[in-house]
Amino acid sequence: MVLDTERNESNTEVRKVFPLIIKSLCGSVSSRRTLCPKDVQQYGSVALYRSLRLEKWGLTQFFQYSPTNNQQLITTHHKPLMQPPTTYCDAVAGMEADSLHRIYHDTAYGFPLHDDNELFGRLILEINQAGLSWTLMLKKQENFRKAFSQFDIEKVAAFTEEDKARLLNDAGIIRNRLKIEAVIHNARKIMELKQEHGSFKAWLDNHHPKSLGEWTKLFRKTFRFVGGEIVNEFLMSTGYLPGAHVEGCPVYEKVLRQKPAWLDT
Numbered sequence: 001m002v003l004d005t006e007r008n009e010s011n012t013e014v015r016k017v018f019p020l021i022i023k024s025l026c027g028s029v030s031s032r033r034t035l036c037p038k039d040v041q042q043y044g045s046v047a048l049y050r051s052l053r054l055e056k057w058g059l060t061q062f063f064q065y066s067p068t069n070n071q072q073l074i075t076t077h078h079k080p081l082m083q084p085p086t087t088y089c090d091a092v093a094g095m096e097a098d099s100l101h102r103i104y105h106d107t108a109y110g111f112p113l114h115d116d117n118e119l120f121g122r123l124i125l126e127i128n129q130a131g132l133s134w135t136l137m138l139k140k141q142e143n144f145r146k147a148f149s150q151f152d153i154e155k156v157a158a159f160t161e162e163d164k165a166r167l168l169n170d171a172g173i174i175r176n177r178l179k180i181e182a183v184i185h186n187a188r189k190i191m192e193l194k195q196e197h198g199s200f201k202a203w204l205d206n207h208h209p210k211s212l213g214e215w216t217k218l219f220r221k222t223f224r225f226v227g228g229e230i231v232n233e234f235l236m237s238t239g240y241l242p243g244a245h246v247e248g249c250p251v252y253e254k255v256l257r258q259k260p261a262w263l264d265t
């Protein structure tokens with residue numbers, strides 16, 4: 001039995017759950033991966049509703065009961081009416097002006113940072129995102145700032161076992177021992193880099209330009225918990241690597257005016 005959305009559109013349950021589905025979809029953008037029909041399919045089917053129309057992405061889903069799988073509801077196919085957003089820029093364009101993603105995208109993502117502590121703070125968020133959503137990081141960013149002494153590199157480098165225990169008990173941040181230890185270790189490494197290069201930013205500037213592969217190698221040699229994706233996001237979000245915004249994005253020109261480092265490459 002195939003149920004199509006047209007017949008069920010007046011269903012109040014569908015209408016009730018629709019904003020929740022959209023919210024979860026927006027959540028999946030948080031990792032800044034491409035939104036694909038599979039994401040839509042996944043969220044559509046966990047919603048446990050017979051059918052719904054994902055108008056926002058122009059997708060219509062069709063569900064039916066599976067005769068072989070305990071009569072569970074399965075998605076049989078989806079019919080794209082128009083392309084879902086494939087970039088972070090496109091995805092946030094459909095979000096509310098006061099959403100955390102919009103604020104981050106419009107005012108921070110890709111803009112060069114000049115303050116060492118702010119650079120360190122961004123690195124902290126990128127490290128902590130590993131395996132989690134960027135939405136979560138944006139929600140917790142002020143908690144991170146508070147827990148890690150306003151991202152003061154010198155203070156974090158001096159964190160004791162007591163501080164570590166405090167952080168591991170702080171539900172406002174991510175209580176992951178490896179991540180917490182990496183952040184403290186990295187603060188100590190940055191203190192060394194500051195001695196040699198004058199500042200964390202000068203160390204980055206002195207190594208610029210590099211390819212992502214070369215940067216990743218350098219970061220892995222220098223810091224802890226810095227895989228390719230973390231390094232890429234950190235450098236893209238701070239303007240050392242291009243690609244934060246697509247050319248048609250209204251923020252693209254704003255970023256250019258701030259002269260991100262990648263412009264010199």
Ligand SMILES: [Zn+2]
Nearest residue numbers: 089245249251
């Ligand atoms: Zn953009």
